[in-house]
Amino acid sequence: MSQENLTRINKYLSEAGFCSRRKADKLIEEGKVTINGKVPEMGTKIAEGDEVRVSGELIVPKEKPVYIAFHKPIGIVCTTDTSVEKDNIIDYINYPTRIFPIGRLDKPSEGLILLTNDGDIVNKILRSRNNHGKEYLVKVKRPVTDAFIERMSNGVPILDTVTKKCDVEKVSSHEFRIVLTQGLNRQIRRMCEYLDYEVVKLKRIRIMNIKLDVPVGKYRDLTTEELKELNALISSSSKTEEASRNKPQQATSKKFDRSSRNRGKN
Incomplete structure (x- = not known):
């Protein structure tokens, strides 16, 4: 085997x-470590499949x-429920190890979604509510007007709440770009429906600092630089949330309390 x-x-x-x-060096010196049942010398190297124990306890690598x-x-x-949904994301990707999606993107939509086996980063991203922008390109049936852009930007009443103000920009006669920091269920489609617009195509092109740059149906590993920036963004949001939790809480209307349960797809 290669060194x-x-x-x-x-x-x-x-x-x-x-x-x-x-x-570990101390445990090896004390003879408490075994490799395939034998006490190794200091600096011994192990290969995939070797059985390593410490005081009889099997050590399984992370x-x-x-x-x-x-x-x-x-x-x-x-x-991730492959037994119920035949067109599920897990079977489609067929990744060699167990992974799961971070958040959702509804069935009629296409675009960027992140997947991982790191439960900690999933929780941090989904819990955080501070400026975690997700960018979409949306095509609609009717011409995009200035009035439509203004209404979408300033909040639309859906799901017993009013959406947060967001960045919306006209791209072409029937297409616009929108950046959301919320994750309400089918948020963009519901916002458009409220304004009598029907979505023809919805494509997510960015999640925080990660941009969509692979063909449909393909995936790539995040780069070291992307992960470093992503973790910095998560860390910043976590600190902001912690500070917010330590402040006296103000009264909040019931309808806004209910909105927090409607996170999910777009």
Whole structure:
């Protein structure tokens, strides 16, 4: 086997989350570590499939984190329940390890969706409410007017609430760009319907700092730079939310309280 596929035992124990490399060296010196039933020398390297134990406890390495950007086609459903929905996103991608989508994009829509096996980052993104912009290109049946752009920008009453102000820009006679920081169920379609506009095509082209740049049905790994910026954005939002929670709470109308339960698809 290639030396590139071998890992020093102390690094293996560290990456598995069992202990630090220094502590691992001490455990090896004390003879508490075994590889395939044998006590190794310091600096021994292990290969995939080797059985590593510490004081008899089997050490299982952590699953390598996966972060991918996928261009979801129309007709694919963002669910992990493969037994119920045959056109589900998991079977469509057929990724070699278990992953799940961050948020949703409804069946008639296409565009960018992120998938991962990192539950922590999913929770941070979905919990955060501070400027996590998602950008869409939307085509409608009727001509896009200045009045329509203004109404969409300043809030539309849907689902017992009024949508937040957002950035909306006319792109062509029947197409506009919109950036949302909410995730109400079918939000864009409902907003358009309220203003007597029918959506013909809806495509998500950006989530926070991640842009759609792969063909329909394809995916790619997020880059190191993208992940670094994404984590910075999440961290910033988490701090803002923590500060907000520590402030005295003001009375909120029941209709706005109910809106928080309607997060999901667009």
